[in-house]
Amino acid sequence: MTVDGSARAFRQHGRVVVVGASLAGLRAAETLREEGFVGALTMIGDEPSEPYDRPPLSKQVLLGKVPADGTALPRRRALDAEWRLGVAATGLDLTGKRVRLADGQEVGFDRLLIATGTRARPWPRETEADLDGVFVLRTADDAARLERRLAARPRRVLVIGAGFTGSEVASACRERGLEVTVAERGPAPLVGALGGVIGAVAAELQREHGVDLRCGIMVTALEGDPAGRLKRAHLSDGTTLDVDVAVIALGAMRNTEWLAGSGLGAGPRGVACDAGCRAFDVHGIVTDDIFVAGDVARSPHPLFGYQFLSLEHWGNALAQAEVAAHNMISSGPDRRPHLWVPAFWSAQFGVNIKSVGVPPMGEELIVTQGSLAERRFAAAYGHQGRVIAAVTFDHARWIDFYREQIESAAPFPPVFANVDRRPEGLRPVGADFPDPALPTHGPTVTLSGYSPSERRVTFTPARA
Amino acid sequence: MRLVVDLNRCQGYAQCAFLAPDVFTMHGEEALMYDPGADEARREQVMRAVAACPVQAILVDRTDAPIALERAQAHDR
Numbered sequence: 313m314t315v316d317g318s319a320r321a322f323r324q325h326g327r328v329v330v331v332g333a334s335l336a337g338l339r340a341a342e343t344l345r346e347e348g349f350v351g352a353l354t355m356i357g358d359e360p361s362e363p364y365d366r367p368p369l370s371k372q373v374l375l376g377k378v379p380a381d382g383t384a385l386p387r388r389r390a391l392d393a394e395w396r397l398g399v400a401a402t403g404l405d406l407t408g409k410r411v412r413l414a415d416g417q418e419v420g421f422d423r424l425l426i427a428t429g430t431r432a433r434p435w436p437r438e439t440e441a442d443l444d445g446v447f448v449l450r451t452a453d454d455a456a457r458l459e460r461r462l463a464a465r466p467r468r469v470l471v472i473g474a475g476f477t478g479s480e481v482a483s484a485c486r487e488r489g490l491e492v493t494v495a496e497r498g499p500a501p502l503v504g505a506l507g508g509v510i511g512a513v514a515a516e517l518q519r520e521h522g523v524d525l526r527c528g529i530m531v532t533a534l535e536g537d538p539a540g541r542l543k544r545a546h547l548s549d550g551t552t553l554d555v556d557v558a559v560i561a562l563g564a565m566r567n568t569e570w571l572a573g574s575g576l577g578a579g580p581r582g583v584a585c586d587a588g589c590r591a592f593d594v595h596g597i598v599t600d601d602i603f604v605a606g607d608v609a610r611s612p613h614p615l616f617g618y619q620f621l622s623l624e625h626w627g628n629a630l631a632q633a634e635v636a637a638h639n640m641i642s643s644g645p646d647r648r649p650h651l652w653v654p655a656f657w658s659a660q661f662g663v664n665i666k667s668v669g670v671p672p673m674g675e676e677l678i679v680t681q682g683s684l685a686e687r688r689f690a691a692a693y694g695h696q697g698r699v700i701a702a703v704t705f706d707h708a709r710w711i712d713f714y715r716e717q718i719e720s721a722a723p724f725p726p727v728f729a730n731v732d733r734r735p736e737g738l739r740p741v742g743a744d745f746p747d748p749a750l751p752t753h754g755p756t757v758t759l760s761g762y763s764p765s766e767r768r769v770t771f772t773p774a775r776a
Numbered sequence: 777m778r779l780v781v782d783l784n785r786c787q788g789y790a791q792c793a794f795l796a797p798d799v800f801t802m803h804g805e806e807a808l809m810y811d812p813g814a815d816e817a818r819r820e821q822v823m824r825a826v827a828a829c830p831v832q833a834i835l836v837d838r839t840d841a842p843i844a845l846e847r848a849q850a851h852d853r
Contacts, residue, residue, distance in 0.1 A: 365780050365812055372809050382813035386778040386837040627784040655784045662804030664788060688805070706805045708787045 319643040322422065326351040328640065329411055329419050331401045332427030332567075333357025335365065335385065336606030336629040340425050342388045343637035353393040354419055356411065358428075360398035361452060367626060369455035370477055371659055374484035376463060380456035401428070404574040406593075409601070422601065423640050426571070426583055426591065427633065429607040430564035430624060435472075440534040441560070445542030448560045449477055461557055462488055469493070470545050470555040472531050474501035476658045478561030479514065483660040486521045493524040493553055495531050495545075498746055505656075506671050506703055508744030510691065513684050513705070521661045534558055564624055566608050576602065582610035582622045587649035589636035605629065605636040611650055615718065616670050616700070625656050653715050663687060666711050669701030669718045676740035678725050681732045682707055690714070693743055694724025777814050778837050779822065785833035792825035792834060800825060 328344060330337045333355045341353060357363070365383045372378035396413070403412035410418045432448035435441035445466075447458045462469070462485065469485050471478045474496035485492040498504065500511025501518060518525045526547070535544040545553045571578040576599070577592040578584075583604045584592040589611065591602040604611075606629040610622040631652035639647045658665045674693025682689030682705075690710045693701040699722045702714035717726065725740050779799075781792075788806035792799070799814045799822055814822055826834045 367783070368812055372811070375809075377809070378811055378813070382811070384778050384813065386780055386835055388835075388838050627782070630782075657783045657786075659803060659807035659809070662807070664804065664806035666784075706788075708806050711787075 319641065319646075322351070323349050323641050324351060326422040326641075327354070327420065328352070328423050328425065329354045329356065329421035330425045330427060331356045331411060331570075332425075332429055332606065332608070333359070333363050333395070333397060334427065334429055334606070334629075335363065335626065336429065336633040337425070337427040338363040338385055339630050339633035340427060340605060340637040340640075341391050341393060343634045344641060345389060345391060347638060347641060349637075349641050351422075353391065354396060354421075355391070355393045356396045356399065356401055356413070356419065358398070358400035358414075359451060362397075364452055366450070369452065370449055370480040371484065373452075373455045374449075374459055374462060374481060375487060376459060380452045380459060383452065401570045404571055404576070406575050406599070406602070424602050425633075425636055425640065426602065426604045426608060427606045427629075428567035428570070429629075430566050432477075432560070433562040433565050435534065435558075435560045435562075437534075440536070442540070443534060443536040443542040444540055445556050446534060446558045446560065449481060450564070458557075458559065462490060466490065466555075466557040468553065468555045468557075470495065470531070470553060470558040471561055472558060473561035473563065474498070474514075474518075474525070474527075475504065475561060475563055476502065476656075476660075478559065479518070479660050480658060481559050481561060482518060482523050483521070486523060486661070491524070492522075493526065493555070494518065495529050495547060496525070496527045497530045497548075499527055501525070501527075503744075503746055504672070506667065507674070507677065507693075508746070509677050509684075509741060510703055511744075513687065517661045517663060517687060531558075564607070566622070568608065581620075582608050584620060585609055585611045587612055587614070587651075588639045588647050589632060589650055590639070603636045603640055605632040613654075614649075614651070615653065615721075616673060619670070619673070621654065621670065623654050625654055627655050628652055653718055655711065655715070663705050664708055665703065665705055666708050667701060667703040668711050668715045669693065669699075671701040671703060671743070672745055673700045674743045674745075676724065677743040678740040679734065679737040680726055681710060681737075683734050684736060692717070692724065692726055694740060697724055698722060699724045699726060777816055777819055777822065779810070779812055779814060780835050781808060781810055782833045782835065783808065785831045787831055789830050791828040791830065795825040795828055796821035 363385045368383045373380050400414040402414050410420050432450035469492045471482045471494045474494050482492050482494050501514040503511035530548040533546040537543045566582045568578040585604040589603045590598045591604050607624045610620045612618040613621050632650050635650040655668045671693050673695045676694040679691045688706045690704045690707045699717040800810045803809045
């Protein structure tokens with residue numbers, strides 16, 4: 313059978329299993345059908361509900377404007393799929409081509425898409441995490457529980473971690489008129505994702521909106537009363553806070569435990585795959601029938617020095633799912649690389665924050681339009697003399713321009729004639745990202761992998 | 777009806793907020809907040825907002841069949 317023949321036969325008769333029935337999994341399934349796959353399709357998801365959108369959970373839902381079960385994703389088409397919802401995948405038999413499920417069953421496949429995404433990193437001490445009043449925010453159920461508690465008007469909310477999720481939670485609290493303290497162990501909010509210069513703007517924004525923001529501080533303990541209700545938090549500077557709600561916003565963990573021992577190159581940073589979304593095995597050899605997409609994928613990007621990027625970006629989940637699905641049913645010459653330029657958004661404290669590219673790769677930053685002081689600006693990041701990323705505060709219409717700058721490896725500092733250049737935009741400053749050797753909340757973009765010019769990978773075996 | 781806005785594409789033009797104000801709201805200068813599970817009675821307004829969006833960022837259901845119905849149909853087959 314010719315290669316083309318096998319692709320055509322697969323479209324007619326192949327069995328595809330998608331593990332992870334969230335944004336990426338759904339979009340992949342839709343794309344398979346749109347592109348003519350008529351074989352058997354099985355969707356496995358550990359949450360019992362239909363695929364839903366997560367970004368509104370930290371905004372509209374926490375503000376009480378939308379119910380937590382009201383963010384179901386629209387359907388682009390009927391899928392004609394077998395849905396196995398509410399059951400987690402627990403193992404993968406590569407040789408036998410089977411997925412093991414928590415209920416003891418196994419599902420056979422010809423080609424598999426791994427789209428299991430991330431989950432919220434829990435508070436590390438289980439007894440404290442179990443106190444009534446301690447929350448994480450990732451699932452619709454998490455959002456429903458937290459919103460009910462906020463509606464009951466707690467005296468003070470403590471947000472632990474000032475990344476995007478923690479900052480959005482704090483913004484929702486202030487908009488509801490609730491007292492909120494944010495404890496961030498780094499020097500500023502959003503510092504891992506956008507660096508210290510932009511982080512300083514975010515810090516001022518929070519304080520101007522009434523947030524009790526404490527940076528360079530860790531929470532050392534959460535204390536409950538005899539009934540198991542959260543009462544107090546102890547901070548690393550020796551102070552204590554009376555709080556009755558704590559939101560743990562320490563970043564995300566990739567859902568890869570179910571792949572332990574499978575032989576795939578899967579670990580805490582995600583599942584390594586090539587630019588066509590084919591998973592690597594532990595020897596660094598691409599598999600033929602295992603594909604990866606979304607937050608759980610870690611793939612090389614040619615615009616960024618072939619760094620393996622692990623993105624927690626909504627748009628990346630969509631774009632990568634489409635590429636993976638296309639490649640699952642295509643022969644070699646028709647396969648496509650995943651070349652989406654990373655882009656992200658957040659709405660907090662009345663400001664629309666957007667980024668494009670990979671800001672953590674930037675060494676320098678220059679404000680190209682607007683003013684940090686006005687909280688309305690565009691800023692570009694430079695890496696080795698080229699524009700590598702940009703961030704905007706209420707300047708969304710410039711994002712596409714900077715995406716084009718990144719795609720064309722435009723020089724940094726930028727040389728385009730521009731309007732609205734302020735004094736602070738006359739020269740670049742250091743972007744002020746934290747020393748990666750120092751602990752901080754996890755960045756939205758994880759950079760790892762080998763680059764001949766500067767970076768090396770260090771393999772750290774998981775502790776027994 | 778279900779909808780989702782691709783907020784990477786969204787540039788805050790706010791045509792949707794004019795055409796379907798109960799579903800789309802501007803939050804601050806540029807940030808859009810919307811009701812992903814809009815009332816079916818708003819469908820005409822939402823479809824006008826979809827058509828008017830300069831960057832075509834609003835994605836709505838092309839099929840309203842919930843999964844449960846698909847499951848039932850698959851089971852009957």
